[in-house]
Amino acid sequence: MASLFTTKKTKKTSAVSASKKIPTHEYLWTAKTENGKIQKGEMEAVSETAVKVGLRRRGLSPVSVKKKSQGIFGFAGRGGIKEAYIVVMVRQLATMINAGVPAVQCFEMLALSTENQAMKKMLKGILRHLNTGETIAQGMAHYPKYFDRLFISLIKAGEQGGILDTILLRLADYRERSLRLQKKMRSAMFYPAAIITVMIVVVSVLMIFVIPVFAKLFSSFGASLPLLTQMVINISDWMKSHWYIVVGAPIAAVWLFIATYKKNLSFRTQVDKVSLKLPVLGPILLKGAIARFTRTLATMQSAGVPIVEALETLSRISNNVIIEQSVLRARQDVISGGRMTNVLKEDGVFPVMATQMLGIGEETGAIEVMASKIADFYEGEVEESVNRMSTLMEPIIMVILGLIVGTLVVAMYMPIFKMGAVVTHGG
Numbered sequence: 492m493a494s495l496f497t498t499k500k501t502k503k504t505s506a507v508s509a510s511k512k513i514p515t516h517e518y519l520w521t522a523k524t525e526n527g528k529i530q531k532g533e534m535e536a537v538s539e540t541a542v543k544v545g546l547r548r549r550g551l552s553p554v555s556v557k558k559k560s561q562g563i564f565g566f567a568g569r570g571g572i573k574e575a576y577i578v579v580m581v582r583q584l585a586t587m588i589n590a591g592v593p594a595v596q597c598f599e600m601l602a603l604s605t606e607n608q609a610m611k612k613m614l615k616g617i618l619r620h621l622n623t624g625e626t627i628a629q630g631m632a633h634y635p636k637y638f639d640r641l642f643i644s645l646i647k648a649g650e651q652g653g654i655l656d657t658i659l660l661r662l663a664d665y666r667e668r669s670l671r672l673q674k675k676m677r678s679a680m681f682y683p684a685a686i687i688t689v690m691i692v693v694v695s696v697l698m699i700f701v702i703p704v705f706a707k708l709f710s711s712f713g714a715s716l717p718l719l720t721q722m723v724i725n726i727s728d729w730m731k732s733h734w735y736i737v738v739g740a741p742i743a744a745v746w747l748f749i750a751t752y753k754k755n756l757s758f759r760t761q762v763d764k765v766s767l768k769l770p771v772l773g774p775i776l777l778k779g780a781i782a783r784f785t786r787t788l789a790t791m792q793s794a795g796v797p798i799v800e801a802l803e804t805l806s807r808i809s810n811n812v813i814i815e816q817s818v819l820r821a822r823q824d825v826i827s828g829g830r831m832t833n834v835l836k837e838d839g840v841f842p843v844m845a846t847q848m849l850g851i852g853e854e855t856g857a858i859e860v861m862a863s864k865i866a867d868f869y870e871g872e873v874e875e876s877v878n879r880m881s882t883l884m885e886p887i888i889m890v891i892l893g894l895i896v897g898t899l900v901v902a903m904y905m906p907i908f909k910m911g912a913v914v915t916h917g918g
Contacts, residue, residue: 518542518558522551529554572609574670577637578663580610585659595621613637626650641787641804648794658794665790669783672870676779679772679877686888693892695730695737697899702727705903716906723902756812763812767840771883775876778869780814781845786866792859799825813840845869 520542521531530551534542543553580601587597598621602614613634620630628647631638638646642662649658706724709716716724730737752759767773784805791801802822806815821834832850835841845865852861 782869
C-alpha cells in the first residue's frame with residue numbers, strides 16, 4: 492500500500508511539474524567546429540547551460556553564450572512594432588486563413604517574410620504558443636501591448652464561429668480607421684501645445700539672454716527708465732536669477748498633472764468634464780470619442796458579440812471618464828431589460844443625432860449599420876474640425892507672439908527714443 496501511494500504521489504508531482512511552463516530566453520552563441528572554424532547563431536533555451544549542452548550535441552565547442560538584449564516594449568531590436576505593421580500582418584493572415592493554410596504555417600510564413608526584428612520576435616512567440624496547442628486568440632493574448640481585449644475577443648469569436656478570415660479583415664479595416672482617427676486627434680492636441688511651447692521658449696530666451704544686455708546698457712546712462720521698461724527689466728532679472736524655477740516649474744507641473752490624472756479619479760473626472768467643454772478642442776475630443784465608440788460598436792456587432800459584453804469593452808476605450816460612466820450606466824440599463832440609448836439620451840453627453848440614429852438601430856435591429864454610419868460622419872467631422880482649427884490657430888498664435896515680442900521691443904527702445912528726444916530738444 493505504501494509503495495502504491497508513493498507511486499501515485501510521484502506521478503501527480505510529475506504531472507504538476509510538467510504543466511508548469513518553464514520560461515525560455517533567446518541566447519546569442521559563438522562556437523568552434525572540429526576544424527576550428529567560428530560559428531555564430533541564436534538559440535532559445537531555459538539557461539546558458541542548456542545552450543552549451545545543445546551546442547555540444549551538434550559537435551560544436553562553445554566559446555561564448557549570452558542572453559540576447561531586449562529592446563523597448565520587451566522585444567529584441569531597435570524599437571517596437573508600429574500599428575501599420577500590425578494592420579498589414581492581420582490582412583496577410585486573413586488572406587492565408589481564407590486560402591485554407593493552417594494557423595501554424597501562417598505564422599511561420601509571416602515570421603519568415605517580415606524584416607522587422609520586433610515583429611519577427613512576436614510572431615515566433617505566437618508560433619510557440621500555437622505549437623503547444625493554444626488557439627490564435629490565446630497566442631495573441633500573450634502580447635497585450637499590440638492585441639487588446641477587443642481584438643482578442645473578436646478573434647475568439649471568429650475562431651468559434653468559423654469566420655476568422657472575415658473577422659481579421661474587419662479588424663484590419665477597424666484598426667486602419669482607428670489609426671487615422673488617432674493621428675487626427677493627436678494633431679489636434681499637439682499643434683497648439685507645440686506652438687505655445689515655442690512661444691514660451693522664445694520669450695524665455697529674450698528675457699534671460701537679450702533683455703539683460705539692454706539693462707546693462709541702460710544702467711550706464713544713470714537716467715530713470717520708463718515704467719514699462721523697468722517692469723520688463725525687473726521680470727528679466729527675476730527670471731535670470733531664478734532660472735531653475737523657470738525651467739523646472741513647467742516640467743514639475745506637467746509631471747504632477749499627469750501623475751494626479753492617472754491616480755486620482757475625482758481629479759480625472761473634473762479634467763475630462765472640462766476638456767469636453769473647451770471652446771475649440773472640446774467638440775473635437777467629443778466627436779473623436781463618439782467616432783471611436785460607434786466604430787468599435789459596429790465592428791463588435793458584425794462579429795456577433797452580445798451588446799452587454801460590447802458595452803463593457805466600449806467603456807474602456809473611450810479615454811474619458813464622463814463617457815465611460817455613461818456607457819456603463821447604459822450597460823446596466825440593457826442588463827435590466829432597457830435600451831442602450833435611453834441612458835445615453837438622459838446623460839446628454841452624446842449628441843442628439845448620434846443617440847437618435849443608435850435608437851433607430853436598436854428598434855430595427857440594425858445597430859451595426861447605424862453605428863457605422865455615425866462613425867463615418869464623425870470621423871469626417873474630426874478631420875474637418877482639425878483642419879479648420881489649424882488654419883484658425885496659426886494666425887491667432889502669430890498675433891499673440893507678435894504682441895509679446897513687440898511689447899518687449901518697444902520697452903527696450905523707449906529709453907533710446909527718450910534720450911533722442913532730450914538730445915533733439917537740447918539741440
